Amino acid sequence: MTVDADWTIVVPVKQVPDADDVTIDPETGTLNRSDAPAVLNAPDYNAVEAALSLRERAGGEVVAVTMGPPFARAVLETAVALGADDAVLLTDRAFGGSDTWPTSLALARAADELDADVVVCGEESTDSSTGQVPPGIAAHNGWAQLTYAEELEPRPDDDELVAVRDVEGGHERVAAETPVVVAFEYGENEPRAAGLHRKIYAETEFEPEEWSAEDLGISEQVGLVNSPTKVGGMDTADPVEREQAVVDDVDALSDRITEVTADD
Amino acid sequence: METPDYDNEFDAIVVGAGLAGSAAALAMANQDLDVLVLERGQSPGTKNVFGGVLYTPTVRELVDIDDAPLERYVAEKRYGVLTETDETAVTMRPGEWLEEPHNDSYTVLRGSFDEWFAEQAVDAGATLLTETTVTGLVREPGGGAAEGRVVGVETDRPDGTIRAPVVVVAEGANSLVSEGAGLRDHHDREDVAVAAKEVLKFDRETIEQRFRLNGDQGVAYNYFGEGAVGDAVGGGFIYTNKRTVSVGVAYSIEDAVASDQNPEETLNDFKQHPAVAPLVRGGRTVEYSAHAIPEGGIDAVPDLVSDGALLAGDAAGLVLNNGVHLEGTNMAVESGYQAGRAVAAAVDGDDGSVDDRALATYPEELADSFVVQNLQHYDFFQELAVEDREFLFSELPRALADAETEYFAVDRDPKEAHAEAAKDRLLDAAGGYVGAAKRAWKYRKLLS
């Protein structure tokens, strides 16, 4: 395998509220995201790991990108601590309220700007969980895509990336032309821990680059007004009522089960 | 990818961003030292189990306490003695506690307080690294020490060793680092208490009604006797926060090993005591945890400075836990603060050299402070409590309950007869007048 292809591997990472700490205001029914600490989207750890491991095999550099408010730079620090070479923060008031269409546009433009050969996304974000940003990036740029990827095999000599993909009922191996957008499956690799000195560097000295919507030439195409989908309302899901009875022994449990299954 | 090397880029490393660690970091950062604080939790305080009262005299010296995330100030204290079925209690609500500075006693949730306190150190210039566990100290031959001098720490991260001229170990009661590095002996069993604690959620009104509280007032209740933790040396506690109540038990590990009750069961029994149950009824458990508290007193405190490393807070065994007082927070902050000041005086920020004589001022300063003074003053109690365990935790509570039942009995006998019987019951338990006088003498220092 060639090392030194000098691939530019871009990893879009997202800051999300820590899922364990999101609460719902019982009166207004809105989500109390502000209480929850902001963390790196769990599946993006797998994306960063996949990108670092590609870099080890193909050569080149890994650049993390996030679109979000200024404090979202924290997830870039996390990515740099894990081993990303550099990072770019896409931040601009104009981005506010963007749904997947403009979000993937901004990331697509940034990837293009960075001359990406490979873009490695996470499977989905734990807060909006659409999984639509990676195909969106590919569609905006007219690039190939490899979603539900479990393994990656670089073939820089052929300008190709091969992936083992999860498909309904099995697996397939697909070769895609670069530039290509990957959505790496959550949990399919073992994300490494950040090195001590690298972590100190990321949190003290490292500064990400900042790009605005104008820098990307898309001020008129992003934000709430340019988002096709509108959230019409948010309500607490009625929790499903359950008995929550704890039985002491298997006999009692089997009686319950017999009752339930005998009903029909 | 090139990673800079931070060996000896920091003047000092602090192990643990608890009260002692952050106080030390703050003291050093205030003197323009570059400090690196390493904390194993996701954020400071997430791993903390304390459920109680933060004593703030030293905190007040270091930071603007008005911004701190405090829950309630302690407006009422209660000491209750429990048998299986009875309670005898003293309650106090001095008017002075209602006024600022509220006797420097506040309930806090350590998850928020420790995070805030560490943030003050960061604002002052310290560097905080979380999710990083220190696994050992790095030693190097030289410096006159037989085992070599402490020149840095090892962590659980890749590329995880980092050097600095001085290390302040403020890792709390578990003391794995300090023990592993030979800075202290393994805690003897009799020197450690186990604690189990639950945080129960209520709405504000319920707490305020149940405990008779206005606004930010809160209570600290302590319980002793066999109704609290069975026949173990220790007690139970209830503290009110804004929207939660902490309820827990703490008792000697030795007893915990001897009895087949685990801390969780002991806590459950305590919560079901007839005098306790109505106070905690209906709360939703939002947190359960168990933890150790040092209680060896002054004799169990190791050398506070050795070979370029300093110990502070629980890691140094600096907790006053004698039954009447459970004070570790003020000692942790004070000792961290003193340790930090000593390091600031000892380390030359330019060449990284360390003046060991300046470091040695730390134990001296501490010896003159309330920390060591209090530990010495109450040292006698720990031993006595073990010696008199049967009397203190079982006979006395029972005698009290019987005596009060007698004394206040309402029936067709004359009161005098009941009063006489009550007195006899107490004397009987204490071992007659002579026994009572001896005991009073033995325990006099508790109240002085």
Add this chain to the structure above:
Amino acid sequence: MTDDDTVHEDVWVFVEEHGGDVAGVSWELLAKGRELADETGEDLVALVVGEGVDDVGAEAVERGADRALVADDPVFEPYRAGPYGDQFRALVEERRPSIVLIGGTTTGRDFAGRVAVPADAGLTADCTELDVDDEGLLLARRPTFGGDAMATIKCPDHRPQMATVRAGVFDAAERDPDRDGDVEAVDVVVEADDALSRVLEREVGDVADITDADVVVAGGGGTEGDFAPVEALADALDGEVAASRKAVDEGWVEPARQVGQTGKTVRPDLYVAAGISGAVQHVEGMNDAETVVAVNTDPNAPIFEHADYGIVGDLHEVLPELTDRLGGRSPPEPTA
């Protein structure tokens, strides 16, 4: 942008076919699409893409479609996002549907964005409820934040209104051989050379369907890979074996049996969760079960809050005993 006066009408349902099998969710969407079309007074159109799929178009008509559009060409086999997306997009731009529904399978979720992005369409992912308002606006409801809240999402100014829909949330449309409607072969716009990727190998087995089962016995991380007790209980109760994502990721169980946000939604009378912690993403997929039974060693496991009956214990002991009581055979003792 499509906020001009061009009329967009009809409800489209993508009928997903692989190697002759149609994904169950497609027939579920046809039933739901029928309801929506009846409400708006529009036609229900089935869209089929693949090779040799005429009969799938005919079956779609029997299951409720007014018409079927069939794009039949070898370029669509095996599936790739590029050709599917390009073909689909061309049809959408030419025929202008108002609503487009796609099953939330790996395939549907893979190419939906390649249609929505260039068509400037709004796309709501992973819906679990669908409705239309008085103006014919699609109200797509989906859980957010791991199921703690439901969001209603609309696309007031963009057409078509696209949604991917979770498998298992609607009943499948029944087949009625007497129904008729057109099956129209459409022009194929994709050239083989346009494809940006090629499939090197593909290995697919039977796709289990757990969404219809009356009894589902699911195992998780707590099985530590030993699914024998889970299988035996499922056998005794005449039910299907399912799993948490953890068990699927570990390779103990095939992905088609995964329950949850990124798996299937099941609606059995009885759901047994054994050695499953009860993460929100899992619970989302089992919330429609009539009765939930949990077996877990940890009394504080969140699954007990989502169960009707729970027992604190080791599944390796509890399940075999249960199987015994319920008249099944215990699995053979595992050989060490």
